[in-house]
Amino acid sequence: MFDHGRMLRILHADLDSFFASVEQRDDARLRGRPVIVGPGVVMAASYEARAFGVRGGMGAREARRRCPQAVFVPARFSAYVEASRAVFEVFSDTTPLVEGLSIDEAFLDVGGLRRLVGPPEEVARILRERVRREVGLPISVGVARTKYLAKVASAVSKPDGLLVVDPERESEFLHPLPVERLWGVGPVTSARLRADGISTVGQLAAVQEAHLGGLVGAAAGQHLWALANLMDPRPVQTGRRRSSIGSQSALGGSARRSLAELDAVLVGLVDRVARRLRSGERIGRTFTLRLRFGDFERATRSATIPRSTASTAAWIETGRALLRAAYPMLEERGCTLLGVTISGLVEAGAEQLELDLFGQDVDRAVDGAVDRVRDRFGSAALTRGVLVGRRIGHEMPTLPDSGPARG
Known part of the structure; x- marks a missing residue:
């Protein structure tokens, strides 16, 4: 009896050095040259720059030392989001079973396309050709029986490669x-x-x-x-709502920042994430603060509150408590990235209504009024006082979707 569980069916498609590739696509003068995206911190490096040891998260000074001939370009997030949407349209046109992992990678289940298109390796070949032809970007694809093996295969095949893991030779590969x-x-x-x-x-x-x-x-x-031991039964999951939503900001320039400067970054990120929660009619319960130090090591701090909420004020208060506790370490080691994530998400209608003993109704009214003004006049129509006159760094885009917190 044929074992369908041993068949190839999963693709992991991963755009190569995504931000840098978009820059090289849009400016012919950059093609074939070492390109670094980001002012103070390397957000992406082309493979020509990686050959000199330049990596994402590295400080610009070190990147220049390793690759003096590199061309530094500012990040253009709108261009990256547009390119990502175009690529995901190709994914969705290939198969309805697409699980996006980030702005530049996804799993695709193509096991059902054998009769219509051909075996998964042929689907992968066509997919790569379409992304190159229709979007103008290189993409690496791993083909395997499981999600994990497909992801490893795409990484091994980079740059701009295709690697198929034979089900009978998985141990030999891994x-x-x-x-x-x-x-x-x-x-x-x-x-x-x-x-x-x-x-x-x-x-x-x-x-x-x-x-x-x-x-x-x-x-x-x-x-x-x-x-x-080659055990990964997870299927490609589609149409599921996110269990968390977050945003992070890469901080250029010096890694040394005052508590007030980091607080402004925190408030801006929480303001953005809480609004996305409300737009998606979600509430959450756990707040995670993500930190990257001046030496580029990372750490997280988290807290869970008694009641799920989408209140900006509640999440700012929670985030500030975590930031204050972590600041002695940040003061000593510096900070090059700050991010926030709200998780444990459920539908807003699942919230248990209680007597308004702690001002939740006031928070909801304020958040609702601010959201309505911004929806009508734009996000810049209202801003928090702590953010006036401050530049809070570069937000790192996440997977684009049709609406906040939808997934």
């Missing part, structure tokens, strides 16, 4: 790769694994799951052990 290829292995986990003599995926697969849990924690150990 196990020689460095353990950092596993989804969820960052610098800290990598250091722990390598200190224990685990440097490849194959070595991790051979370790007892309980031993791995002792190194990195039970949940993480179970997750990594399953991936290393």
Whole structure:
């Protein structure tokens, strides 16, 4: 009996150095040259710049030192969002089963196209040709039986490549790769694994799951052990609403900032995210503050409030408490990126109505009035006093959608 579970069906499509590729597409003078997007912090680097060791998140000074001939260009987020929408139209025209991961990558389930188009590798070839022809951008595609293997394959195939993982040779493909290829292995986990003599995926697969849990924690150990042993039953998920929504701002220039400067960035981000929540008729309960230090290491701080809400004031208060607690560390190590995420989202109608003992009705009325003014006259029609005269950095775009917080 034929095992359909062993068939190729998943594509992971990932645009190559997306921001830099858009710049090279739109300006012929940049093609073939090392291009870096971003003023104070590298937001994207073309592969010509990456050949010199330039990476995203690196400071501009270090990037110039490594690649003196690089061309620095300012970010054009509207161009990137437009390009992303065009690419996702190609995805959706290929198959209705598309799961967007970010502005520049997605999973596609093409298992049902065998009779209409051909095997998944042929669908991937056509997809790459269409993105190049219709949008003018290079894209790498991995084809595999599972989402995780497809994602690894697209990364290995870069730049501008196509890699198919034969279901009968999955271990041969995956196990020689460095353990950092596993989804969820960052610098800290990598250091722990390598200190224990685990440097490849194959070595991790051979370790007892309980031993791995002792190194990195039970949940993480179970997750990594399953991936290393080719266990990933997750389907491509479409039409699902987001479980979280966030925004982050890359901060150019010096990494040293006062609490007041970081507070202004925080308020601007929370204002933006809370409005998206209300536009999508969602409420949330957990606030996460995302930080990147001057040495480009990252950290998060989170808090869960008693009642789900979309109130801007409530989330600003929560975020400020986290920022104040983290500031001694930021004062010492600097800050190059600040982000906020609100998670645990549910429909606004799921909120339990209570007596207005804490001013929620006032907050809702204020938020509603501000939203109506901005909807009619534009986002700049009203701003918070703490933001007047301040430039809060460059917002990093997320996956475009047809409406805030919809997913």
